[in-house]
Amino acid sequence: MMTGVPLSWYLILSVVLFSLGVAGFLFRRNIITIFMSIELMLNAVNLSFVSFSYELKSVNGHLYTLFVMVVAAAEAAVGLAIILTVFKNRGTLNVDELNSLKN
Amino acid sequence: MSVDDAIRFLPELILILAATLIMVCDPLTSTHRKSTLAVLAFVALLAALAATAYSSTDPGKAFFGMIVVDGFATFFRAIVIVVGLLTVLSSNRFLEREGANSGEFYALLLFSISGQSMMAASNELIILFIGLEISSIASYVMAGFLRDDSRANESALKYFLLGSFASAFLLYGIALVYGVTGATNLSDIGSRMQPDSLLGGVAAALMFVGFGFKISGAPFQMWAPDVYQGAPTPVTAFLSAGPKAAAFAVFVRVFTVAFGNIGDRWEPLIWISALLSMTIGNFAALGQTNVKRMLAYSSIAHAGYVLVAITARSESGVAAVMFYLGAYALMNVGAFTVVGHISRKGERYLRVEDLSGLGVRQPLTAAMFSIFLLSFIGVPLTAGFFGKFYIFKAALQSDLIWLTVLGLLNSAVAAYYYLRVLVVMYMQEPGEAVNEVEPLSPALRLSLICSAAGTLILGIFPSGALHFAVKSAVLK
Amino acid sequence: METFSFYAFAVLVLGGAILTITRRSAVHSAISLIVSLVGVAGLYLLQQAEFLFAVQIVLYIGGIMVLFLFVIMLVNLDEAAKERQFNGQWLIALICATVVGLQVAWFMTKGAGALKLAQVPVAAAQTGAPVSPGNVEAIADVLFSEYLLPFEVASVLLLVAVVGSVVMAKKRI
Numbered sequence: 174m175m176t177g178v179p180l181s182w183y184l185i186l187s188v189v190l191f192s193l194g195v196a197g198f199l200f201r202r203n204i205i206t207i208f209m210s211i212e213l214m215l216n217a218v219n220l221s222f223v224s225f226s227y228e229l230k231s232v233n234g235h236l237y238t239l240f241v242m243v244v245a246a247a248e249a250a251v252g253l254a255i256i257l258t259v260f261k262n263r264g265t266l267n268v269d270e271l272n273s274l275k276n
Numbered sequence: 277m278s279v280d281d282a283i284r285f286l287p288e289l290i291l292i293l294a295a296t297l298i299m300v301c302d303p304l305t306s307t308h309r310k311s312t313l314a315v316l317a318f319v320a321l322l323a324a325l326a327a328t329a330y331s332s333t334d335p336g337k338a339f340f341g342m343i344v345v346d347g348f349a350t351f352f353r354a355i356v357i358v359v360g361l362l363t364v365l366s367s368n369r370f371l372e373r374e375g376a377n378s379g380e381f382y383a384l385l386l387f388s389i390s391g392q393s394m395m396a397a398s399n400e401l402i403i404l405f406i407g408l409e410i411s412s413i414a415s416y417v418m419a420g421f422l423r424d425d426s427r428a429n430e431s432a433l434k435y436f437l438l439g440s441f442a443s444a445f446l447l448y449g450i451a452l453v454y455g456v457t458g459a460t461n462l463s464d465i466g467s468r469m470q471p472d473s474l475l476g477g478v479a480a481a482l483m484f485v486g487f488g489f490k491i492s493g494a495p496f497q498m499w500a501p502d503v504y505q506g507a508p509t510p511v512t513a514f515l516s517a518g519p520k521a522a523a524f525a526v527f528v529r530v531f532t533v534a535f536g537n538i539g540d541r542w543e544p545l546i547w548i549s550a551l552l553s554m555t556i557g558n559f560a561a562l563g564q565t566n567v568k569r570m571l572a573y574s575s576i577a578h579a580g581y582v583l584v585a586i587t588a589r590s591e592s593g594v595a596a597v598m599f600y601l602g603a604y605a606l607m608n609v610g611a612f613t614v615v616g617h618i619s620r621k622g623e624r625y626l627r628v629e630d631l632s633g634l635g636v637r638q639p640l641t642a643a644m645f646s647i648f649l650l651s652f653i654g655v656p657l658t659a660g661f662f663g664k665f666y667i668f669k670a671a672l673q674s675d676l677i678w679l680t681v682l683g684l685l686n687s688a689v690a691a692y693y694y695l696r697v698l699v700v701m702y703m704q705e706p707g708e709a710v711n712e713v714e715p716l717s718p719a720l721r722l723s724l725i726c727s728a729a730g731t732l733i734l735g736i737f738p739s740g741a742l743h744f745a746v747k748s749a750v751l752k
Numbered sequence: 753m754e755t756f757s758f759y760a761f762a763v764l765v766l767g768g769a770i771l772t773i774t775r776r777s778a779v780h781s782a783i784s785l786i787v788s789l790v791g792v793a794g795l796y797l798l799q800q801a802e803f804l805f806a807v808q809i810v811l812y813i814g815g816i817m818v819l820f821l822f823v824i825m826l827v828n829l830d831e832a833a834k835e836r837q838f839n840g841q842w843l844i845a846l847i848c849a850t851v852v853g854l855q856v857a858w859f860m861t862k863g864a865g866a867l868k869l870a871q872v873p874v875a876a877a878q879t880g881a882p883v884s885p886g887n888v889e890a891i892a893d894v895l896f897s898e899y900l901l902p903f904e905v906a907s908v909l910l911l912v913a914v915v916g917s918v919v920m921a922k923k924r925i
Binding site: 177178181182186190193194196197199200203204205206208209210212213216219220223224225227232233235237238239240242243244245246247248249250251253254255256257258260266 | 753765778788798875894902906921
């Protein structure tokens with residue numbers, strides 16, 4: 174079956190999405206938003222896996238995407254637990270205020 | 277699944293089962309008898325070490341080529357398990373002191389080591405990635421294990437955010453590799469990768485960013501000082517040795533086996549990263565007054581030395597990486613164990629001056645700390661000397677003359693801050709911190725004696741370990 | 753039709769992503785992220801990855817994002833109470849509803865046809881076996897043979913995550 178949408182469009186979309194994620198990670202100050210930027214990056218990766226898989230006619234990319242989702246779920250559970258603990262002790266979720274570790 | 281498959285996966289299997297068993301036993305043991313769980317973890321690690329040795333007698337692939345047992349895998353499995361043994365010995369007393377001794381810690385430790393062991397034996401990107409995540413997620417929690425300590429919280433959070441960020445880059449690299457070659461098995465990638473593939477180069481660069489974070493090589497090193505300083509000291513010892521050794525193992529395997537064809541593209545990247553890591557690590561360490569932070573910067577510099585050996589792109593380079601990481605794991609765990617012992621409850625005494633007079637009050641502890649520091653410098657008769665020697669020899673054989681010269685200059689700079697600690701320990705009057713320090717507990721003593729003995733043995737008779745490393749450095 | 757859907761989903765993905773990283777309020781960011789994830793799910797469907805489409809909706813949006821929203825509720829109580837932007841929220845709710853509705857409608861009309869077309873290439877190229885009835889089965893075939901070890905090991909990963917989050921969030925160890 175031919176598709177009207179070439180592989181490169183998907184890949185460009187994936188690159189743009191990944192870059193948005195990186196930008197969010199670097200420029201945002203709220204830890205939860207930073208974490209959500211990581212989710213954007215993971216989705217960009219998943220999108221390229223699925224696109225390559227479609228192009229190569231193999232399901233390996235689909236399996237990778239599945240495992241990435243599992244990992245994302247595990248990371249989210251642990252990460253949000255860590256964020257909650259930090260909030261309980263500090264009362265803030267701004268990365269600029271987390272600077273007690275210096276000389 | 278055949279018996280052969282199971283035997284080749286036996287070390288991980290033992291660790292995972294033992295970790296689960298520890299969690300089952302945890303509610304059944306009363307609060308002040310949690311040390312029995314440490315004993316259980318210790319025995320499980322010994323069993324895993326035996327299983328590693330046993331599985332190495334029949335090398336080969338298992339589970340549809342997902343994992344491979346060869347000399348390289350065995351070597352790194354042994355390193356991470358030994359690091360685990362030393363960590364169990366040194367963390368029991370520490371956790372009791374901080375009132376946080378519990379089964380979960382040992383379970384997470386064993387899980388983390390099983391992930392690292394999987395990484396060492398992985399021959400397929402998915403096992404590499406899942407192993408890395410098991411190791412990392414367990415480490416994030418261990419870094420923040422003292423939940424009421426806000427420094428530990430901050431350390432865990434930074435480690436977590438930058439670790440996940442790095443994983444995303446690594447994954448993007450994996451996706452591109454899959455797209456370019458249609459394969460995810462390292463050997464298949466190696467044979468299908470075109471030497472002039474541009475996208476392959478991009479994939480290598482992205483994966484390098486991911487690994488760069490995990491090994492704390494510059495310019496991706498900024499998390500290491502904060503994380504190492506804030507985490508509980510036994511955990512810091514573990515983080516700076518185990519996950520790092522495993523990350524280097526997969527780094528070397530992926531870049532040699534899968535990206536061997538496009539070596540010309542990634543060599544400049546690693547050249548620059550090696551130089552930056554050594555320079556930033558050593559010069560930043562000069563100005564530190566906190567011992568843990570100083571050792572953190574020093575660990576960045578040591579990652580730089582290992583990167584020099586990787587830049588050599590030769591079998592003797594791979595052997596040098598293996599030998600150096602073995603030596604480094606021993607001396608680093610030892611040094612952090614001493615720091616954890618001196619720091620006392622709540623980790624109050626962490627400044628360099630707090631070590632003053634240790635040579636008078638506790639000659640044995642001071643002597644062993646001196647061995648580790650001298651080995652960091654690379655003084656002859658210690659493991660660090662031969663480690664550096666083999667690295668720079670491999671670099672010279674590959675005509676990396678400038679990198680060798682700059683690396684040697686860096687070693688000279690590094691000697692200054694290590695020697696400063698020695699001077700403080702032996703030449704100054706005992707201060708408040710050292711006067712009240714308690715005697716070494718038997719487990720701590722055993723842990724320190726083992727790492728010091730290992731450091732000296734590798735420094736006086738390096739040929740056994742080196743011979744094994746050279747023999748296993750042929751990666752296919 | 754394919755090109756049009758691609759553009760529609762791409763706009764969702766990028767629009768959602770841009771809003772995620774620019775909105776001041778964490779709740780708004782999370783909801784924009786959900787929009788973006790829905791867009792990605794749509795793109796999976798366009799590329800005949802029906803199984804992943806379902807997993808994306810159930811696991812990512814239904815699981816992970818709900819977890820995010822819970823945590824945002826837990827930590828940002830005062831901020832959430834301060835901002836009474838009902839208008840904005842109505843708008844977002846409307847957009848979400850429209851998107852989901854459109855997707856469902858598209859699936860109802862076109863999806864069945866797409867499913868039939870998905871059978872042959874994916875399954876045949878992978879195993880060379882006689883036609884297997886769809887993407888889910890093709891995935892299952894590989895997952896439970898070649899990818900058995902990663903599958904089992906992923907369960908260890910989830911166990912670690914469970915232990916880890918309990919350790920971090922429990923009141924007393």
